[in-house]
Amino acid sequence: MENPDFGLFCTGDQLGSLWIDRHENFDRRFCKIKNIGVKSVANTKEKHRIISDRFIDALTSETDLGLSRILSLVKTDTTLCLEIRRNYINIYYRGGNIMKISEDKDLFFASFDSKYITKGLMKELPPAVLSTFNDVSEWIWAIPFLKHEMDLWFGKNHKNEREFQQLMVRENNFKGSAKGTDYFICDIEYANSEGRFDLVAAYWPSSGAERKNNRNIGLSFIEMKYMDGALTGKAGIRNHIQDMRNYLDPAYDNLSKLKDEMKEVFNIKQKLGLIDNQKHIEKFNDQKPEYIFVFANHDPDSQILYDELQKVKAITDELPFDLKIATSNFMGYGLYRQNIYELNDFLNLFSKQIYAKVTGSNKC
Numbered sequence: 001m002e003n004p005d006f007g008l009f010c011t012g013d014q015l016g017s018l019w020i021d022r023h024e025n026f027d028r029r030f031c032k033i034k035n036i037g038v039k040s041v042a043n044t045k046e047k048h049r050i051i052s053d054r055f056i057d058a059l060t061s062e063t064d065l066g067l068s069r070i071l072s073l074v075k076t077d078t079t080l081c082l083e084i085r086r087n088y089i090n091i092y093y094r095g096g097n098i099m100k101i102s103e104d105k106d107l108f109f110a111s112f113d114s115k116y117i118t119k120g121l122m123k124e125l126p127p128a129v130l131s132t133f134n135d136v137s138e139w140i141w142a143i144p145f146l147k148h149e150m151d152l153w154f155g156k157n158h159k160n161e162r163e164f165q166q167l168m169v170r171e172n173n174f175k176g177s178a179k180g181t182d183y184f185i186c187d188i189e190y191a192n193s194e195g196r197f198d199l200v201a202a203y204w205p206s207s208g209a210e211r212k213n214n215r216n217i218g219l220s221f222i223e224m225k226y227m228d229g230a231l232t233g234k235a236g237i238r239n240h241i242q243d244m245r246n247y248l249d250p251a252y253d254n255l256s257k258l259k260d261e262m263k264e265v266f267n268i269k270q271k272l273g274l275i276d277n278q279k280h281i282e283k284f285n286d287q288k289p290e291y292i293f294v295f296a297n298h299d300p301d302s303q304i305l306y307d308e309l310q311k312v313k314a315i316t317d318e319l320p321f322d323l324k325i326a327t328s329n330f331m332g333y334g335l336y337r338q339n340i341y342e343l344n345d346f347l348n349l350f351s352k353q354i355y356a357k358v359t360g361s362n363k364c
Contacts, residue, residue, distance in 0.1 A: 094159070165188050167333050177334045185199050200221060204217050216285045231305055237293065288320065324343070
């Protein structure tokens with residue numbers, strides 16, 4: 001196959017033509033769409049999240065492989081989000097993993113989760129081993145088609161929480177409002193044998209003096225709850241609080257380990273240009289971490305949130321974290337410290353939004 005100048009920016013029709021034209025005489029390496037070397041994204045046994053210097057160089061430097069074009073695409077296409085894992089990266093679209101790139105024994109591998117294939121619009125996937133410039137180009141061409149397959153899958157399998165998590169990353173890490181918000185998202189869908197969190201963030205106020213100080217960064221855990229059905233049960237608010245209490249038990253030393261890990265993850269993302277900040281993190285501070293709940297699309301006519309928060313009030317004594325609730329600054333997902341409230345302040349200020357039918361004697 002010849003090595004033309006592969007463009008990243010084409011219309012959907014142009015990309016479709018490129019895909020068909022380039023594959024009319026293509027060696028049919030994959031007769032069927034299949035899951036090529038995919039491992040579970042939520043690997044609870046996974047430990048430290050880090051990629052090698054060689055991997056970072058491949059993503060940031062002009063090499064014969066051209067892997068830097070993937071990073072350029074992620075930074076240009078705001079529907080994509082790149083997250084650091086152990087020896088691999090996940091690229092998310094609408095909260096789902098559209099591409100995994102891993103490094104093993106000086107080789108790079110790429111894969112796509114075949115569960116998203118619904119209509120079989122693609123007859124084959126690009127090569128699993130990224131050994132040439134063309135191999136990477138195949139994946140770049142395939143991204144719009146993989147997106148379409150995922151759109152169809154999400155139309156029947158709603159994953160709104162994850163989609164809104166990704167929006168929060170975009171709003172607070174780069175593009176637009178990121179320079180003014182007070183939190184950077186280090187990681188989403190964090191999971192290992194000790195804990196599982198929707199988002200892990202660095203609390204780094206945007207005011208001039210504080211933003212210049214990279215040795216006093218706060219650590220925050222963020223739990224996204226989309227609609228009222230997510231507020232109760234095994235994955236409800238109270239169970240999350242108990243799980244976080246257990247995770248932060250000093251006997252396990254989880255907090256210091258996580259701070260070390262998130263410092264590395266943040267600094268890698270900052271080096272890759274995925275976090276719009278001039279400074280890296282030198283040190284997280286020793287203050288209590290924040291545990292912030294985000295309630296997306298709560299219905300004020302529903303009593304569920306009111307009832308749950310009343311029960312939460314009874315279990316908040318001597319927590320090893322500061323329990324807080326996030327609200328938006330009018331609309332959007334930018335995290336500003338002026339809109340992050342302690343539980344009691346949130347209950348007092350937003351009683352009618354929590355439950356519109358609350359009466360005077362039953363106020364929050």
